[in-house]
Amino acid sequence: MSAATVTASPTNLPDEGRIGLRANLRHIGALVRRNVLQIKRDPESMFDALLMPIVFSLLFTYVFGGAVSGGDRGEYVNYLIPGMMAMGGLNIAMSVGSGVNDDFRKGVMDRFRTMPIARSSVLIAKLIVETGRMLVSTLILLAMGFIMGFELETGPVELLAAVLLALAFGSSLTWVFMLLGLSLKTPQAVQGMGFLVIMPLQFGSSIFAPTNTMPGWLQSFTEYNPLSQLADAARSLTSGHGPLAHPVTVALGWTLVITAVTAPLAVRKFRTKT
């Protein structure tokens, strides 16, 4: 495309329009730095990543945990913590939508889009930072879990695999919310829309409670809910029993499909947004 026109034009240097891999990485680095500085300036923006795993794990373990598990709270912690690993990505990813939307309203995106950088680099930088936030959030969740008596029945390799699986899925959701952020008019609309998606997915899953007491129609929903599969995969990885291959395949499948569909759409939207 444009590279071809450049080479054909005698007055221009052939490489001037192309952005090499190293330059691209440097741009992404500068933009990651921007996002990290934003967090440093505005530490409250980390509250979701820091507090949510603490509040939710305490709430569910001590308020609902006993009832859900028929009195065995220790058992419930082992059930809840890997389940919540699946949820973290969803809640973190939601904030990126309003962030992207806000950037556009401030005009700083116009600056980026008139600069000689690959337009995807702005979004990829966001993706990297959000995945980092998810990692922080997951580590806090695990720390809370261990304090509350979570038992890892397998080994560190399996735990790492569970964390990476959750991060991979979470990063695919980041694309979804960036697309929403680029498509909707206000950050508030993005938030509202986000909750509408999040609540049913989060609670209509096996994250907080086993699905076998739910009505049949809801069970089928939870069956197809990627969060259930992700929660089940994490559970099998940390407990060493239960199905593994199926939920891992489904969770990875969702990750790939979501990314393959929403990432190009988001970059396209970013390019053409007026």
Add this chain to the structure above:
Amino acid sequence: MTRQEHKIRDGNAVEVRGLVKHFGDTRAVDGVDLDVPEGTVLGVLGPNGAGKTTLVRCLSTLLMPDAGTAVVAGYDVVRQPRQLRRRIGLTGQYASVDEKLSGWENLYMIGRLLDLSRKDARARADAMLERFSLTDAAKRAASTYSGGMRRRLDLAASMIGRPSVLYLDEPTTGLDPRTRNEVWEEVKRMVAEGATVLLTTQYMEEAEQLANDLTVIDRGKIIAEGRVNELKAKVGGRTLQIRPSDPGELNRMVGAIAQAGLDGVGGATADVEEGLVNVPIVSDEQLTAVIGLLGERNFAIAGIDTHLPSLDEVFLAITGQKASAPEESKNDKALEEVAV
């Protein structure tokens, strides 16, 4: 010979031919031709909604034009956007810096995005802060800056890459007069250093301060173009405002000036709401003549003032119509109704 057939002159930093951009049924830019010779400033004057911003967004690769061609700094806006982005700087009406970052962090980031080494990006950020008198505020978040400081940071950000063409989209809209002067001084300095500037503005005064040539657009179309002085002469140069001691004498005063038929003095109009008589004049002699005439006829005058024509007066003079801007039309109506 139509404009499209003109041989493209050497030394034009911006050449636009037949540019069209529509949004749905609205033709925001409707067949615009522009030439900006290298090292000069072209002022694009027009009311809100005239298509100025759309034009700038097309020329800065933010919008894809629907028809026509635009070559900026030797690169085609549509076919070579990436090369072009190395050559342009854009400062919009809304500060396009990251408000959460400090001034220095903003400029360093932009340096890195423009492929400067860490060391060069650091040095350039320091130098630009110094140049735009922002060194003291370097470490503060841009959100704490005043309007003028933010606009200066925005200009600095646009200048990091030493662009050969700079777009300033209403650079002083919303600024107080003192801050406006600061921004004007900076723009003049950039031009003195050889930058080519395309400036959009709603203010005749701003165009007069900064631009060599002027293009007036309305509803996406060019309605006048020429040297700033030519257009000013056409519009009447300045407006002499006279406030009679007795507002009831407004119309009598207008009539007296009209009857006298002073050489080169345009039609006087009465502005009932403000209690003023407006007389377009082009020279100091005419000013003296008008005041002398009123003295002879024993009019009591409470105050006199002169000011540059407003955008509305420019439009009236050029097209005989009001500008299409929704604002300010109330004043105009009052003015027209009593016009002699």
